[in-house]
Structure formats: C-alpha cells, structure tokens
Amino acid sequence: MTESTIPGTGAAVAARPSSQAAAALRKRRYAADTRLRVAGLTAILAAVGMLGLLLWTIVSQGLPAFTQTHVRLDFPLSAELVDPADLEATNWRAVVTGGLNAALGETASPAQQRLLSQIITNNAQFIVRDAVRANPSLVGSSITLSVPAADPFDGLNKGQVLRDVPEANRRVSDAQIAWFDQLSAQGRVTAPFNWGLFFNADSRFPEMAGLAGAITGSFYLLLVCFLISFPVGIASAIYLEEFAPKNRWTDLIEVNINNLAAMPSIVYGLLGLAVFIQIFGAPRSAPLSGGLVLSLMVLPTIIISTRAALKAIPPSIREAALGMGASKHQVVMQHVLPLAMPGILTGTIIGMAQALGETAPLLLIGMNAFVTSPPGGILDASTSLPTQIFIWADSPERGFVSRTSAAIMVLLGFLLFMNAIAIYLRSKLERRW
Amino acid sequence: MDATLGMAKTTETAGAPLIQSEINHATPVRARDVVVHYGTKQALFGVSIDIPERSVTAFIGPSGCGKSTFLRCINRMNDTIVGCKVTGKIELEGADIYDPSLDVVELRARVGMVFQKPNPFPKSIYDNVAYGPKIHGLAQSKSALDEIVHSSLRKAGLWNEVKDRLNEPGTGLSGGQQQRLCIARAIAVGPEVILMDEPCSALDPIATAIVEELIDELRENYTIVIVTHSMQQAARVSQKTAFFHLGKLIEEGKTEDIFTNPKHKQTQDYITGRIG
Ligand SMILES: Nc1ncnc2c1ncn2[C@@H]1O[C@H](COP(=O)(O)OP(=O)(O)OP(=O)(O)O)[C@@H](O)[C@H]1O
C-alpha cells in the first residue's frame, strides 16, 4: 500500500527502498500532510474569525437600537391650552411641557423648562397633536402617551451615556439626570421594542428615525430592477444561447457581457446620471432612476446565469423534442426554458440581492437624500437601505451609531433571506441529470 | 480507391429497383449521392440507398463510419448541427426532403426518431406520448388524445406496465420501458418511417429482446431504419442490411445475403469481427 504510492514501482525500478528508508519517507509524507492540513485550518479559522468579529461588532452595536426608551406622561389638555375648534393654533410645546411639569411637580424658570423638555423627543409635540387630532373628545381632560425619550436620555437609559463623566463632557446635565431619574422612579420610563425602527421614516432625531422610507425605497428599486432585468435578461440569454449564430459579433457581445459583469458599479451610476436623468429626464433620487441603473448592473448576472442554466439542459431533451417535430420556439418555450427556470430564478435572486446591497451608483443619482416620508411610488424621492446606512453613518448623534448597525442588520437579514431562497430553489427544484 | 469502385457498383445495382419502386411505392425513402460535411471534415461520401416499405433496414459498420450521420439526414436532424452541410438528394415518397419549400416540422412528424439513450421528457408518461399529437394538432378532443395515447402505448407494448401510472414521470421508468415509451411517443404522431439509432445499446439483454420483438411487430405498419452495432441484432430484426465503412456505403442487400454471402471483403471482415 505505502510502497505503491511511490512513483515508478513498475518493473523498471530495480530496488525498492529498504523498510527503514520507507519508514522515513512515510514520516515525511505524514508531516507534510499535517502541515497542509494545519495551514488550511488556520486560514479557515482566520476567515471565520474575521467574519465573526465583523458580525459581533455590528450586532453588539446594533442591538440597542432595537429597543427605544419611552417616557409615559399625562399631557394636560385643558381648554385654555387646547382650542378644540382650532387644533392647529394650539401651542403643543406648552402641552408637552405641561405633561413634564405634571409628572415632576415643578414650576421652573423658562431656561429650566427648556432643559426639561429636552428629555423627550422634540417631536413629542407632533405625537401629542396627532393623538388629540385622532381623538378630539379628550380636550378638557388629559391624554396619557408613551413618547420616545430624546437620544441622549435613550443613551443614558441604555448605559451608553456614563454618569461618572464630568458634566461638561456629556450631553446631559446633572439637573436633567435628576429629572430623568425621578421619572424613572415613578415607573414612567420603559424600553419597549423599537417598532419605530421599521415603521418610521427618516428623521433628524435618532429616536424618531426609522427605516420605513429605506425599506419602501428598496422595494420599489428592486421592483423596477426586476421588471426590467428579468425579461430583458432572459430574452437576451435565450437569443444568445439558442438562436444567435456563432460568429465574431456574438463572440464580441459575449465578451462584453462578461466584462460588464465585472464593471465597477459606480460607473453604472455615472451612466444613469448622464443618460437616464440628464438625457431622458428621469427624476433624481427616485426609485425609477435607481432601478434603471441597478437593472443595467444586474443584467449581465442574469444573462450569464440564464445562459448557464440553458446550457445545462442536456442536448438529449432538445433532440427528443426536435425529433418529435417541435419547432425551435416550442423546444425553447416548452422544454428548455421550464427546465432551466430553477437555475434562472436562482441567478435572478442572486442578482436582486446584489442590487439590494448596491450603494455607489445610488449615491451618484442622489438616493442619499434626506426624505422624511416613505415614497408613494417609483417617481418619489426616496432612499434605499444601503444609502440610508450611508446617511446614518454620516450623522454625528450617538443614536445613529447604533441605528446604523441596526440598519445593517436589517439589510443583512434581507440578503440572507434572499440567498436562502436561492439556495432552497437550487437544491429542491434543480434537476440533476 | 478500391472502395470508390465498390461504391459505383453499389449505386448501379441500386439503380435497377429505383424504377420499380416508383411504380409500386415500395421504397418510401430514396437517397442519392448523399454527401455530408461537418465543417471541413467530410463524413459521408456519396451514399445512395433505397429503404423498402414496411420492413426493417439495418445500418451496420464500424464506429465513426457515418451511420448516425446518414440516419440523421433522413429527418434532417443534422440541420441542428452548426457547420453540417448535406448535399445530394433524399426523397420521401417522391418529394425531396431538402427542398427549401419543405417544412422540417412536418417532415419530422412523418419520419420519427428513437435515440440511443432513452430520452423521455421529464413529464408524465401521458404527456410524453401526448406531446407530438398536441403540437401537430392531431387530436381535436381530450378523448381523441386519450385514444391516441392509449393505442400508441399498446402498440409499443407498454400499456400493461403503465396503464395505472400514466401520470407518473416518464423518467421514473426502467431503461427498457423508457425506450419503449420513446417508441410510443414516436408512433403517436403516425409517422411513415421510424429511425432508430442504436435503440438497444443502453439496455440489458432482456429489455433488448423486448424491444427487438416490438420492432418486429412494428414492421407491419411502419418503415423502420435501425442502426446497430450488434450483428446478431441486425440479423434478427432486419430484412435489409447496409454496411457502411469510412463514410461510404460499401454494400447493401437482403440481410441473409449480407450475412451469409457478402460480396465485399470489407463486409466479410466486419461481420466476422476482423475490423471495427
Ligand atoms: N457533430 C459533429 N461534428 C463534427 N463531426 C462529427 C459530428 N458528428 C459526427 N461527426 C463525425 O462524423 C463521422 C461519422 O460520425 P457518426 O456519428 O455518423 O458515426 P457512427 O457510424 O454513427 O458511429 P458510432 O457507431 O460510433 O455511433 C465521425 O468521424 C465523426 O467524428
């Protein structure tokens, strides 16, 4: 067994190594095997370690953003503050301060009032207004609402803002901490799951900022991208694979498609800016323009994977159909294409996942705009998940740091989901011949 | 050189029944001087042969001699191969099948084909057989289609084995059953000629015997051309045998004559196992 692995054990080799030499040779061979295995294992561990580190950083930073500190307050809606006939004219800021004062039982100076109102989000006035608008009969009594705490106090509650830092070096004053602790002692401070992260649009204030706009934007982007790249990609692939003559021109097209797949994505962004927006007048920052650009980028992926799927259909199936007198289009549409569909879908989903994570071209066509409401259609200005991450990563507030990571987690979640579908399709539906 | 002379002689001898065949339509397929090139490589060097009606004609010869190539000319399957060029003349019932006005789809409905490796569609047994009648519009109703499917399966001797599982995939059958399914599929469109390229080479002896028996039965209604590497098979199932060598038709004639009394030395050498 061992000897037989030594090359040239045939008749031409006169002497076999002595058993001692053979043992030495074997030992060296085992050592070499071990070295190779250890090197491989080290490389894998290093790679897995890096990935683990990356995920750990993202998750540990992002997890806090999945809860949001809320303060429950009873806002007085006395007739002198709120005029039921004209809710717009109401000084909602005063109502909010009234709620804080009611809880803390203090009547402080206007300067202190301002500090006090900084504990809860600046948008509390709109939250209260909308609640009253939805239920005007409450005017005259009071309304109890949990409103998000302002970002520094969310941080304080989560232990991200440290109390032992000198007052001058932190964004909350000692007085504010005292008030917050008082609210906390009254059981008014809670930290429920942060639904706002998914259902709010972007906002200047981290405690109010959510991904609704980005998710909707990404959805419209992928919709446009899919509607264009799927049919065009499949049609091109079918033509190239089944109908095109094999000549220099089709070779040239093929080479170019492969090159396009390797093109840096920012180039597509420039193209989109120059062609779709400047020449065809597609709206800036809109999913329509973004989807067009992404579809250009995804097309090569879909064409290449569709061609591979078509090529994988055994010629015997085509021959069988042709032999039965099926015409070219019947062979393609009734036999080859249905059999290739799982492969095509897998390629398409991978292409869509690629489009979902693409950032650079979207930045170029202005999809990093600050938009505070989800887009209502493909023509509205919007962001997308990756550009939202880009925007948040650029924001200085503490709350946006964890929200950036949380948004990355959401994006990764979508990508994982799409890739899982692709893997499922590949393993379950793809036929092995 | 020798072989070329042999060729000429064969063509001459084949010339005589040509006139006769025009009278009694006993030769649905007639080929004259068929030359095939794959790109620059010539695969067939002027093959002329008549295929008699309602009988089995066997093509034999060593590997690569052009049997499949010639067979595929008869239903123009070679059209699908890039760079394949066919010249010469092949007639089906007196009409040139390479005439530009001829519709290939129709031709292939009239000249069915069974391949070396059983290749049922990855669809149900029923759909496999129903496919041809459907695309050629042969059945006006569901019941008519059922009738065609059932009778084709019966003719292919598969009915008893599959009648309870018509909706199961055809690819789930055994190799021999698959091949008979492919034969059923071919006869479902009512072809005049059935071409079979080594239909038994992927089958075990028992399945082979069943298919051979089937071929013998089908001979009553169809003109069959079969390529085979088995002398025994050619001798068992065919009435006429044609021997190909290096792209040339060396000799053709009644099967018993070819096997008992070959005129050419190459034929003799091949059937006795000295070449090939
Ligand atoms: N698609 C093709 N492209 C190029 N050359 C081909 C092609 N098909 C066949 N040939 C060549 O044509 C010649 C005849 O091939 P063919 O397949 O007809 O032989 P055959 O007699 O059927 O052989 P076998 O008994 O092995 O099936 C061979 O030399 C082969 O290499």
Ligand SMILES: [Mg+2]
């Ligand atoms: Mg062959």
